[in-house]
Amino acid sequence: MTKQELLDQTGALASVLEGAITAGLIEPKRIYSEHDAVVLKSIVDASKFGLEPRHLRGMRLAVDREVGLVSQAVSASRSASKKMSKDEFRDKGRELSDILSTLRQVLTRDAINKLES
Secondary structure (H helix, E strand, C coil), X not given: CCHHHHHHHHCCXXXXXXXXXXXXXXXXXXXXXXXXXXXXHHHHXXXXXXXXXXXHHHHHHHHHHHHHHHHHHHHHHCCCCCCCCHHHHHHHHHHHHHHHHXXXXXXXXXXXXXXXX
């Protein structure tokens, strides 16, 4: 989809998209994907809580660190005698990512539940 179609679909202002690009949350493109639309819509929804793309940059950095961790763990888990195909590597990476996502969600909700209002 074009930039204008992306903005129309998500209800985002052009400045929000530019902020998301600057924060590294979305890559600048001529044609945007549904994935980009989900990311931008999430940013629009987060803005209802006063968060701007620059506040979410830490999430991009955390994801980059997590991908490094997943890559290391999956690489270490394969036996020395067995090569892993790219598809197998991605599947194992996704499996571990799902496990870590569940863990992060549980830990985040637990910490939120402990907050005093």
